[in-house]
Amino acid sequence: MQMPPPDPAILGRRAEIVARLRAALPGVPVIDDPAETRAYECDALTAYACPPLCVVLPGSTAEVAAALRICHGECVPVVPRGAGTSLAGGSLPTADSVVIGLARMTRTLEISAEDRFIRVEAGRTNLSVTQEVEPLGLFYAPDPSSQLACAIGGNIAMNSGGAHCLKYGVTTNNLLGVTMVLMDGTVVEIGHPSGEALGLDLLAAVCGAEGQLGIVTEATLRLVPRPEGARPVLIAFDRSETAGDCVSAIIRAGLVPVAIEFMDRPCIEACEAFARADYPLCEALLIVEAEGSEAEIADQLARIRAVAETFQPLEIREARDAAEAARIWLGRKSAFGAMGQIGDYICLDGTIPVSELGPVLARIAELAEGYGLRVANVFHAGDGNMHPLILFDANSADGLSRAEALGADILRLCVERGGCLTGEHGVGVEKRDLMDAQFTRDDLEAQMRVKDAFDPRWLLNPAKVFPLEVSAGRRAA
Amino acid sequence: MTTPEPRDEADLSEAIRSARGPLCIGGGFTRGFANGGARLSLARLSGIALHEPGALTLVARAGTPMAEVERTLAEAGQRLPFEPLDLRALLGTSGEPTLGGAIATGASGPRRVLVGGARDFVLGARFVDGTGMVVRSGGRVMKNVTGLDLARLLAGSHGTLGVLTEIALKVLPAPETARTLRLSGLDTAAACAALAAALSAPLEVSGAAFDAEGGIARLRLEGFAASVEERAARLAERLRPWGAAEEDPDTDWAAIRDVRDFAGRPGDVWRLSLRPSEAPAILARAGGAQRLDWGGARAWLLLPEGTDLRGWLGAAGARAVLVRAAPDTLHALGRFPPEAPAVAHLSAALRERFDPRGLLNPGLMAAA
Known part of the structure; x- marks a missing residue:
C-alpha cells in the first residue's frame, strides 16, 4: 500500500506549526514528543503505521475550529480521529499531518425524551450513548461490534452498521444532525432534530464521508424505544446454499427479524473450540433473532420455524429463556476472538445480494484454495454484509501480502455479483486502490467534486478513499 | 416550449449537454414546479429493472409510474416503506406520479415516523449531472459504505444536482393488518404529548397524526394480527391520560398523507x-x-x-x-426557506460543481 511522500517543507516547519497550535490553544494538549505521537501511528488496521507531525486533543468545537484554522493557514493536512478503532485505516496519519483527536469531547449536550433524540460530543463512545438513555426506555440503534470502544464521530465518518440494521438501519438512518468544522475553521450546523432536510441533504453526504468533508464535533442522534425482549433461534444446515435460501424465504414470508447471522463450518469449528457454545457441527448455521413482547416473540419464532422446516434443517434450537439466548449468541459473539486464537487474520466486509450467498461462498473457497489460505465466514445474512476472515501467518515473509491479495479477489467477486467492497468498515486506505473495481472514473469524479466543495485544498484525511492516481491532480493543486 | 423525452441515459446526457437554458425536470409533473424553462420529462425512462423479494430490493428507472411500482411490490406482498405522498388533489395537478419524482422531492408519508423517509430507503442511484456526466452511486445492497453517498444526497435535491435515471430501493413486507386508534377533543399541546407518549413506547406506532380543526389524534399500528391486537390494547392503556381511545376503522391514511x-x-x-x-x-x-x-x-x-x-x-x-x-x-x-450562510455556501458550491451552467431546476431550491 502506497502513501504519498510527506511534504518536506511541512516537516521542516514542524516546530513552528506546533508552537502556533500551542499558542492558539492554551490548555489543550498538543503532543509532539515522538514517544507519545507513536500512540497515534495507526488505528485498528495495525498493518500500517506512521506517526503524525503532532497530535491535538481539543475539548470543544471552538478549539477544533481554532486548530483547523491554523492548519489551513499553514496548508498542513489533518487526520481526524475518534477512538482509533477503524478496521480500514480511516485514521492512519501521514508524517506531515496533524491528528485532531476527539477523545476529550465526550459530553452530553442535550437529551429530549419527548422528541426522542440525544445530542452528544463526537468523542463519546457508541455504547455510552445507549447506556445514558436506558432509564428512559430508549436506545441508540446502530451497534457496531466495537461499540464499547468506538466513537460516535467515527461511526458517522464510516456510516457504521451493526448486527441489528436489517430492522433499524445504519448510522445514516439514525443521525439527525451534526455540528461540523470545515477545513478552514468554519463551523456549520447541518440537520435538524425533526430529521428532515429542507435544502440539500448535506447530512447524507457527510455521513460515511470518512472525514473527507469536515470534522464532526457534535451529533444529534435519533433514539428509539427499547423493545421489551428478544430471543434467537439457531438453525443448522448441511449446505450453505440452503441456509441462504432459507434467509430469503424468511424475508419473503413477511418477517423482518432484528438480526439474521450466518456462520460457516470453519467458523463454527473455531468458535466451538474457543467458546464451547455447544453448536451443532454443520456446514452452515443461522441465528435469527425476534424481538417484541413475549407473545410477539413466540409468534415470530413460530413463523420462522415454519419457514425453516421446509428446508429440512439438521436442527432447530429455540432459546426458551435468557440463559439459552446468551448461549446461542456466545459463539457468534466470540467468533473474532476465536479466529484470533488460531492465527493472524484480516477481516473483510464486502456485501452481496443475499441470493448470491451460495455461489459466492463456493467461489471464496476455491479462491482460498488457490492461495493455500483458510477462510472462515461470518455474515450479517439479512443484509448481505459478509465478513470473510482470512487466516495467515504474520511471521512468514509474504503472509500478509498473500492474504491481502486473496482479500482483494474476494472483494472484486462481491462487486461482480452485484455487491460492494465494504458494507460497514469503510474504504480508508485498505480498499482505496480497489475503488476502480466498483466505480468508473466519472463516478469517482462526482464524489471528488463533493470533496472539492467542502475541502477545496484537499487537506482533510489525505490519501484515503480515492485511489492516489485518481486524486493526484487535486492533491497537488 | 419543447419537451425533450429522452429514452435512455445517453439521450438524457445529450439533452442536458445541448440545453441552451434552464430546464424544468419532471416525471409526471404532478408537484406543481415550473420555472419557465423547457420541460425535460423522464416519463420514457421507465420500467422495473429488478425486484428481488427475498432481498427486499427493487431497482427501477426514474420515470416508472408509482402505480406500477406499487402494483409490482403488492404482488409479492411488499410495499414502499416510506408511503410516498401524492399531492395531485392538494395542488390541483394531474399526471402520473413517478418513482424518480418521489425520491427527488423526498416525498415521505406518515410511516416515516417509524421506519424513516424516502432517502432512508435509497440503496443506490444513477443520475446525469448538469455537465451531462453519467454517474452511479451506491448499489443494490442494503449495507454499502463504499465511497461518498451521492445517491442519498441526490434524494431530496429536487433535480438540482443531477437528473435521476435509476434508483435502487430497500422495500419492506406489507403488513397482515393495520388498525387505527383515535383520541378526540384534544388541543395541539395535549395531542403532541399524547403522540409523543405513544411513540416513546415499544409499540411500533407507524402513523401519528393530528387534525387540529377536529381535535382528533390518530395512531396507526401495523403487523401480524395477533401482535397488532396486543399492541392496540397496550397503546390504549398508555393513552388513557388523554381520554378513551377508540378504534377508527374508517381512517384513510392516504388522505392524511396527502393532506x-x-x-x-x-x-x-x-x-x-x-x-x-x-x-x-x-x-x-x-x-x-x-x-x-x-x-x-x-x-x-x-x-x-x-x-x-x-x-x-x-x-x-x-x-x-x-x-x-x-x-x-x-x-x-420562495418555496424553500433561506439557509444559514455557511450551509448555503456549501449548497451553492455543490450546485456549482454538479450544475455549473445552472440548467437543472434553477430557482427551485435556492434563488437562481
Whole structure:
C-alpha cells in the first residue's frame, strides 16, 4: 500500500506549526514528543503505521475550529480521529499531518425524551450513548461490534452498521444532525432534530464521508424505544446454499427479524473450540433473532420455524429463556476472538445480494484454495454484509501480502455479483486502490467534486478513499 | 416550449449537454414546479429493472409510474416503506406520479415516523449531472459504505444536482393488518404529548397524526394480527391520560398523507418541520387551519393567501416550506426557506460543481 511522500517543507516547519497550535490553544494538549505521537501511528488496521507531525486533543468545537484554522493557514493536512478503532485505516496519519483527536469531547449536550433524540460530543463512545438513555426506555440503534470502544464521530465518518440494521438501519438512518468544522475553521450546523432536510441533504453526504468533508464535533442522534425482549433461534444446515435460501424465504414470508447471522463450518469449528457454545457441527448455521413482547416473540419464532422446516434443517434450537439466548449468541459473539486464537487474520466486509450467498461462498473457497489460505465466514445474512476472515501467518515473509491479495479477489467477486467492497468498515486506505473495481472514473469524479466543495485544498484525511492516481491532480493543486 | 423525452441515459446526457437554458425536470409533473424553462420529462425512462423479494430490493428507472411500482411490490406482498405522498388533489395537478419524482422531492408519508423517509430507503442511484456526466452511486445492497453517498444526497435535491435515471430501493413486507386508534377533543399541546407518549413506547406506532380543526389524534399500528391486537390494547392503556381511545376503522391514511383536507380550500399551504415538543407554541402563533403528522414533527398549515409565514414566525420560520400558492407569492417568498450562510455556501458550491451552467431546476431550491 502506497502513501504519498510527506511534504518536506511541512516537516521542516514542524516546530513552528506546533508552537502556533500551542499558542492558539492554551490548555489543550498538543503532543509532539515522538514517544507519545507513536500512540497515534495507526488505528485498528495495525498493518500500517506512521506517526503524525503532532497530535491535538481539543475539548470543544471552538478549539477544533481554532486548530483547523491554523492548519489551513499553514496548508498542513489533518487526520481526524475518534477512538482509533477503524478496521480500514480511516485514521492512519501521514508524517506531515496533524491528528485532531476527539477523545476529550465526550459530553452530553442535550437529551429530549419527548422528541426522542440525544445530542452528544463526537468523542463519546457508541455504547455510552445507549447506556445514558436506558432509564428512559430508549436506545441508540446502530451497534457496531466495537461499540464499547468506538466513537460516535467515527461511526458517522464510516456510516457504521451493526448486527441489528436489517430492522433499524445504519448510522445514516439514525443521525439527525451534526455540528461540523470545515477545513478552514468554519463551523456549520447541518440537520435538524425533526430529521428532515429542507435544502440539500448535506447530512447524507457527510455521513460515511470518512472525514473527507469536515470534522464532526457534535451529533444529534435519533433514539428509539427499547423493545421489551428478544430471543434467537439457531438453525443448522448441511449446505450453505440452503441456509441462504432459507434467509430469503424468511424475508419473503413477511418477517423482518432484528438480526439474521450466518456462520460457516470453519467458523463454527473455531468458535466451538474457543467458546464451547455447544453448536451443532454443520456446514452452515443461522441465528435469527425476534424481538417484541413475549407473545410477539413466540409468534415470530413460530413463523420462522415454519419457514425453516421446509428446508429440512439438521436442527432447530429455540432459546426458551435468557440463559439459552446468551448461549446461542456466545459463539457468534466470540467468533473474532476465536479466529484470533488460531492465527493472524484480516477481516473483510464486502456485501452481496443475499441470493448470491451460495455461489459466492463456493467461489471464496476455491479462491482460498488457490492461495493455500483458510477462510472462515461470518455474515450479517439479512443484509448481505459478509465478513470473510482470512487466516495467515504474520511471521512468514509474504503472509500478509498473500492474504491481502486473496482479500482483494474476494472483494472484486462481491462487486461482480452485484455487491460492494465494504458494507460497514469503510474504504480508508485498505480498499482505496480497489475503488476502480466498483466505480468508473466519472463516478469517482462526482464524489471528488463533493470533496472539492467542502475541502477545496484537499487537506482533510489525505490519501484515503480515492485511489492516489485518481486524486493526484487535486492533491497537488 | 419543447419537451425533450429522452429514452435512455445517453439521450438524457445529450439533452442536458445541448440545453441552451434552464430546464424544468419532471416525471409526471404532478408537484406543481415550473420555472419557465423547457420541460425535460423522464416519463420514457421507465420500467422495473429488478425486484428481488427475498432481498427486499427493487431497482427501477426514474420515470416508472408509482402505480406500477406499487402494483409490482403488492404482488409479492411488499410495499414502499416510506408511503410516498401524492399531492395531485392538494395542488390541483394531474399526471402520473413517478418513482424518480418521489425520491427527488423526498416525498415521505406518515410511516416515516417509524421506519424513516424516502432517502432512508435509497440503496443506490444513477443520475446525469448538469455537465451531462453519467454517474452511479451506491448499489443494490442494503449495507454499502463504499465511497461518498451521492445517491442519498441526490434524494431530496429536487433535480438540482443531477437528473435521476435509476434508483435502487430497500422495500419492506406489507403488513397482515393495520388498525387505527383515535383520541378526540384534544388541543395541539395535549395531542403532541399524547403522540409523543405513544411513540416513546415499544409499540411500533407507524402513523401519528393530528387534525387540529377536529381535535382528533390518530395512531396507526401495523403487523401480524395477533401482535397488532396486543399492541392496540397496550397503546390504549398508555393513552388513557388523554381520554378513551377508540378504534377508527374508517381512517384513510392516504388522505392524511396527502393532506386532502386542504384540497379545494382557498388559501396558501405551508409545511413546517418541527421539534414536536416545540410545535404547540409555534403553531399557536402561526394560526390558520392545521394538520400534524410524524408525531408533530411535520405540520401542514392552510393560511390566507400571500401570508409571509416565515416573516411572521421569525426563527421558527426557517423551517417553513411553501407548498401551494399563487405564482407571484411563490416568486416573492420562495418555496424553500433561506439557509444559514455557511450551509448555503456549501449548497451553492455543490450546485456549482454538479450544475455549473445552472440548467437543472434553477430557482427551485435556492434563488437562481
